[in-house]
Amino acid sequence: MHKKIIALALVPPAPAAFVHPGLLHTSADFERIIPKVETLTEPWISGWYKLTNNSYSSSDYVPSPQAEIYRGDDGEHTQNYPSLYRDIAAGYNMALQWKITGDTSYADAAVSILDGWSSTLTLLGGSTDAALAAGIYGYEFANVAELMRDYDGWSSEGLAAFIDMMAKVFYPISHDFLVRHNDAEIDHYWANWDLCNIAAIMSLGVLSDNETMYHEGLDYFKNGEGNGQVNKMIWQLYDDVDGQTLGQGQEAGRDQGHALLDFALLGPIALTGYHQGEDLFEYQDNLLLAGAEYVAKYNMGQDVPYTTYTNSDVTQDVISDSGRGGIRPIWELLYNHYGVLKGLDVTWTQQLRDLVVEDGSGAEGGGSDYGSVSGAFDQLGHGTLMYTLEAI
Ligand SMILES: *[C@@H]1O[C@H](CO)[C@@H](O)[C@H](O)[C@H]1NC(C)=O
Ligand SMILES: *[C@@H]1O[C@H](CO)[C@@H](O)[C@H](O)[C@H]1NC(C)=O
Numbered sequence: 001m002h003k004k005i006i007a008l009a010l011v012p013p014a015p016a017a018f019v020h021p022g023l024l025h026t027s028a029d030f031e032r033i034i035p036k037v038e039t040l041t042e043p044w045i046s047g048w049y050k051l052t053n054n055s056y057s058s059s060d061y062v063p064s065p066q067a068e069i070y071r072g073d074d075g076e077h078t079q080n081y082p083s084l085y086r087d088i089a090a091g092y093n094m095a096l097q098w099k100i101t102g103d104t105s106y107a108d109a110a111v112s113i114l115d116g117w118s119s120t121l122t123l124l125g126g127s128t129d130a131a132l133a134a135g136i137y138g139y140e141f142a143n144v145a146e147l148m149r150d151y152d153g154w155s156s157e158g159l160a161a162f163i164d165m166m167a168k169v170f171y172p173i174s175h176d177f178l179v180r181h182n183d184a185e186i187d188h189y190w191a192n193w194d195l196c197n198i199a200a201i202m203s204l205g206v207l208s209d210n211e212t213m214y215h216e217g218l219d220y221f222k223n224g225e226g227n228g229q230v231n232k233m234i235w236q237l238y239d240d241v242d243g244q245t246l247g248q249g250q251e252a253g254r255d256q257g258h259a260l261l262d263f264a265l266l267g268p269i270a271l272t273g274y275h276q277g278e279d280l281f282e283y284q285d286n287l288l289l290a291g292a293e294y295v296a297k298y299n300m301g302q303d304v305p306y307t308t309y310t311n312s313d314v315t316q317d318v319i320s321d322s323g324r325g326g327i328r329p330i331w332e333l334l335y336n337h338y339g340v341l342k343g344l345d346v347t348w349t350q351q352l353r354d355l356v357v358e359d360g361s362g363a364e365g366g367g368s369d370y371g372s373v374s375g376a377f378d379q380l381g382h383g384t385l386m387y388t389l390e391a392i
Helices: 002-010 025-037 043-051 083-102 103-117 130-146 158-184 191-207 211-223 255-276 282-298 332-341 347-357 385-389
Strands: 070-071 123-126 234-239 245-249
Touching: 002 158, 025 043, 025 385, 043 083, 043 245, 070 130, 070 245, 083 103, 083 130, 083 191, 103 158, 123 130, 123 158, 123 385, 130 158, 130 191, 130 255, 130 332, 158 191, 158 211, 191 211, 211 255, 245 255, 245 282, 245 385, 255 282, 255 332, 332 347, 332 385
Parallel strands: 070 123
Antiparallel strands: 234 245
16 A cells, blocks of 8 residues: 555656646747748738837836736725736737747846736735726736746746736636626626636636636636626627628627627637637637627628627617727737638638738737727737738
């Protein structure tokens, strides 16, 4: 008996359960991108210039970590969450520039952002909107750290301290939100609230090699009670005139800014799952594609079918045209995966992708390229550089 236990203890550890880096980007992505940038090949080179011209891309960037971050008016504190989302956008831009050029001045700048926040931040507060901060900035910040984890100038203590900060400051809010929803009716919170917290929990699970946490997010996406569960998020399917399947989203009758935000979050959720061996893109007959094509078609000015949406708070008889045609750099991810890699019909996703990149730059940008308020930082962007795949 005793001998057996000792023998077991000597068995080498099982191979790591998670692929690293394995959130939005893998090593294979950088192997594809680097030669394209080096040989000035389009469209990657336009994406690269979009990144290097971004106002958050200089290695001289000075981060401003705060002990307490507030999002939403609690009647007492000043809302200071822009300092968090700006530093995350800068951290992501630095991480990409280091990965692509090997220039360690960018790596050091990214690490100073990560270390600065992990040694300073103790609280995310404000109104219930703190759950949006935990979700959106949680998944984005985890992505910055995931890209930097193999930099030999970042100590293992640095990564551990960052994970510890995320686990103490961000994760409890995301977890509590999915479990309790501030004690609201289960259909009260719009889908994006669940989705950003699903993304955050999955991402922190991968970053910290915590399978329990990763599966908590993944299981909520598949089986959760709230509106972020994928069949509540994309809840009504239609056979469109040209044989396509369109899927009405939970926020279609609310406004298009949020209807689009849902796909800014669904893309990263699906890609993270995909990189970890679970194809959420093809889940339920490509359900996310049906939803993306629906929202893209409507935002390209076309008519789409609509079914009255009702929850505990509202009844919405018509699709909302508020914010219609909104520009978010979120389409390259979906276009390339479904259209180029899988060869599926991405008519409207492609058209909206084209519209976003036809701003003269030929590429999706990132933080600050589409405004200075929070919506411009709801997604990390830079999709033309990072997601473009070679047409087969
Ligand atoms: C900015 O973009 C232009 C092309 O649009 C490029 O020629 C220039 O080198 C870029 N600047 C930086 C700092 O990357
Ligand atoms: C993994 O995450 C769960 C929460 O989902 C937590 O309770 C647990 O302590 C974590 N495990 C480790 C080893 O940190």
